[in-house]
Amino acid sequence: MNSVSVRALLVRGMLAGLLAGVAALLVAYFLGESRVDASIALEEAHNHDHHGGEELVSRTMQATGGLATGVLVFGVAVGGIAALVFCYALGRIGSFGPRATAALVAGAALLTVYLVPFLKYPANPPAVGNPDTIGQRTGLFFLMVALSVLLAVAAVIAGRRLAPRLGNWNATIAASAGYVLLIGLAYVFLPSFDEVGADFPATLLWEFRLSTLAVQATLWVSFGLIFGALTERLLLSSRGRDATSRDGVPRTAGAVG
Structure with missing residues (x-):
């Protein structure tokens, strides 16, 4: 039984997910929201029957508070789940250290959770889709x-x-x-x-989809780097404590239980 608990790694995973969410939020706001606004403008320009009913949530709130809440909560949630996967993977998928294992988990998550489904069902802007x-x-x-x-x-x-x-x-x-x-x-x-309608600009559609990929790539790359650094520090610190407190016999930090 390693002195590093799953709880300690879970907390660091959620923290890393939060920080990665901040990075993804910046990309989503500065790269993606302008494409969403352009799509909404096209939709309103082509919808002559639109009478502008009262919005329950304003577009400004959607692009700021709503976007921040969604991205940050998602980051914390997937960070916690990825930390649990890391706990299982460390020491079981080869002789990889904490940073390499965190990078592999993050890369696998980006591939399986987003990229593979995205290639079949890519994201569409508001004006596209029935x-x-x-x-x-x-x-x-x-x-x-x-x-x-x-x-x-x-x-x-x-x-x-x-x-x-x-x-x-x-x-x-x-x-x-x-x-x-x-x-x-x-x-x-x-x-x-x-x-996708024939009158919808292909360039705008392509830029919107690239921006969604950029958000996810930023989230998972940032998570892998941050979580890897946090876990390596934690595990090395734990190994040092074990080496000095248990008859001078060092213990490995290759598995978490």
Whole structure:
């Protein structure tokens, strides 16, 4: 039983998620909100029947307080979940240190939780999409997230089981190929949506989607760097305390229990 508790890592994961959320919030505000405003302006310009009913939440509040709340709460939540994944992964996926393990967890999260589902169901600005299908599109996006995460977990398990027979490198390639194949089948058989109007500027759509990718990339890269630094400091400090307090025999910090 390591002297570093899961609770200590969870707290640092949530703190790292909060700080990463601040970085993502800056990117979302300065890079993404201008594209949202341009999309709303196009929507209002083309909707001649729009009578401007009273808004429950003003656009200013959506772009400031609402955006900040959503991004920061999301950052804290996923930071906590990623910290729990880190607790399991450290020492079990190879001889990686805390920083490398944190980077791998963050990279895997970016790939499986966002990038893979995004390639099938990319984000659309407010003026794009049929309101009648928003529920179906949202459900399918989260289904794609679930499939991506579950298949990634299955690939990791398969890779570990194949490693004794194939070697680590070949087992990793085989497991990754299986993941890609199954994700490709999901892309083929799950329904697609092409609801972008011919009059919507392609450049604006492309810039909006790139900005959403930039927000997620900023969040996960920042989390990986911050959480890796925090956990390395914590684990090295714990190792030093163990070395001086238990008969001078150092203990490893490679597993958390």
